Ligand code: HEM
């Protein structure tokens with residue numbers, strides 16, 4: 080090979096890749112409007128993005144998988160912790176993470192900014208991004224959920240537990256929320272009857288309970304979920 | 313050393329070394345945040361996010377200063393002339409260092425653009441642009457006046473201009489988060505897998521030529537092939553960051569295929585380095601400098617080529633994206649490719665600039681091997697933590713913090729390794745700032 084041929088390799092290699100890349104960039108711009116629902120990109124959402132950047136949230140949390148890896152990804156945060164969950168954590172991180180080994184700073188974010196942040200996260204959560212991250216995917220079941228749902232065919236109580244909001248606070252086998260205690264072996268401490276009572280009125284079993292009464296459950300649902308939990312030993 | 317204006321490079325290098333030490337100290341603080349519970353009061357005033365901005369911006373700043381210093385050292389030798397304006401070189405150094413210091417102090421007080429790795433706020437961005445323009449103008453004028461064009465010069469200047477242009481993509485505020493990340497990667501990816509590789513190719517070629525006495529025609533021919541492959545795979549390879557951001561699906565194909573080819577030019581660089589050394593015409597006066605060159609080529613291949621390839625296919629990246637796997641790769645690649653490249657330039661230039669033809673390599677060797685082994689092991693421990701995270705959090709569906717609790721042990725080991733790494737850095741920096749001439753002949 081001569082130096083001249085080497086030069087042509089350089090020139091053609093660079094140009095072909097650049098032309099492809101710039102062409103696809105133009106096309107990406109055309110398609111992103113639909114993929115990201117740009118029509119719903121309101122001023123409030125943009126204000127939320129500005130707040131997100133003002134407080135440098137992104138250097139601890141990833142969003143769409145980019146940023147610091149110190150705290151959970153925020154792409155689907157609305158789905159995971161709910162709007163109120165976001166408000167509480169941003170407003171009172173010192174309370175929300177009092178028992179956590181990792182803390183989040185109290186940055187005195189204003190009410191208005193918090194509402195914009197919520198709007199921003201709602202918008203980000205709707206981006207059609209190839210169903211990432213896997214742990215928040217609605218289409219696919221994680222291995223742990225698959226294991227749980229195998230049980231659900233035997234026990235309708237497990238299905239209630241998963242679908243009626245218990246898991247927003249409690250976890251089973253590492254899946255679920257961290258606000259309430261882990262229930263992996265709850266059957267060792269409480270009987271099914273006590274659990275049923277607890278669900279109806281937590282304070283009647285434990286005067287210090289912080290859990291709100293679960294009035295949304297039907298009698299049947301309460302009965303099933305109590306039986307399911309009572310058997311976890 | 314023949315040209316007096318080359319001396320300015322020494323200042324660029326010394327400041328870069330100082331910033332490198334600060335960067336690593338920040339790294340130790342970051343990893344401590346993973347290992348210990350930092351009290352709420354401390355977190356309120358100095359959160360992880362602020363420290364991370366400092367760690368990464370110090371990294372970029374010291375590497376850019378080192379590239380600039382390297383350029384001011386190499387260009388006079390390549391053009392056989394003095395730098396066009398040493399005063400401008402001074403002005404530009406001071407402007408950039410002041411901008412950097414203001415930015416770092418600003419971060420501590422919450423003055424940030426809030427974009428990871430690009431936290432420097434717009435007014436300071438313009439200062440950086442001015443500094444870069446002055447630099448490019450000065451280098452361009454030197455080359456233009458000398459009119460002794462070589463492929464090495466052209467690649468170096470081309471890489472630096474490309475680098476400066478890409479920086480502009482990171483300055484505006486983008487309303488759409490998707491578009492924002494799209495252009496964020498024009499800076500981050502097209503820097504480290506594009507422009508910086510051009511600069512690296514040119515610098516490596518220059519040093520190898522000087523070190524081994526291999527014919528310029530041969531070195532430059534392979535340089536063309538290398539940078540051609542870097543550009544061909546690297547530009548469209550940007551797509552490996554567009555899998556999960558809300559961009560069209562064809563990026564899975566384009567990004568996957570082109571980025572999977574990215575290790576090829578790196579491999580070529582390793583083979584090239586070995587070949588030039590095998591066919592050397594001159595006796596290598598400082599064998600340790602050549603050890604660093606070889607180490608850089610190999611570590612570049614491991615960190616960027618092997619580790620990069622490991623998570624670049626969409627099927628893998630779906631699970632590893634944004635996890636400690638990314639951190640493992642980021643450290644091995646940045647250290648292997650660019651920290652070692654700059655250390656190579658320092659060891660090539662700094663003893664010469666102090667009038668030492670043959671330096672005593674005892675401390676240099678100790679520092680080099682400590683840094684390399686500590687970083688390789690850190691890459692492994694970050695990597696283990698990352699694989700655990702990908703499996704526990706993304707496959708099993710464990711909660712984020714639950715998965716993190718299983719990774720904590722490995723972060724603890726990383727902290728210990730990090731202390732050794734800092735030790736290696738300190739030895740190296742001391743040695744470079746006061747190199748000793750070899751007393752007896754080496755053989
Ligand atoms: C004692 C040595 C070091 C330690 C303990 C350390 C630790 C860390 C930690 C904990 C992070 C944050 C990752 C996260 O967001 O969770 C980080 C980020 C980073 N560090 Fe270091 N670091 C060290 C040295 C270095 C060196 C020498 C380099 C480059 C040559 C480097 C380059 C980076 C980069 C590029 C990032 C951002 C990574 C990403 O976004 O994926 N670090 N470092």
Ligand code: HEM
Pocket residue numbers: 144145146428500504505552553571572574575616617619620621622623624625629632633634635638641642643645646649650
């Ligand atoms: C010397 C060259 C390179 C350097 C310095 C480098 C550095 C980095 C850094 C710092 C990141 C993390 C950015 C962030 O999200 O904060 C990253 C991400 C990535 N790099 Fe590299 N890289 C290099 C070469 C390569 C190569 C050659 C490949 C592929 C063969 C590659 C594949 C990747 C992939 C797939 C990611 C995304 C990880 C994720 O999804 O989280 N890199 N690189």
Ligand SMILES: [Fe+2]
Pocket residue numbers: 501505549550552553
């Ligand atoms: Fe990349």
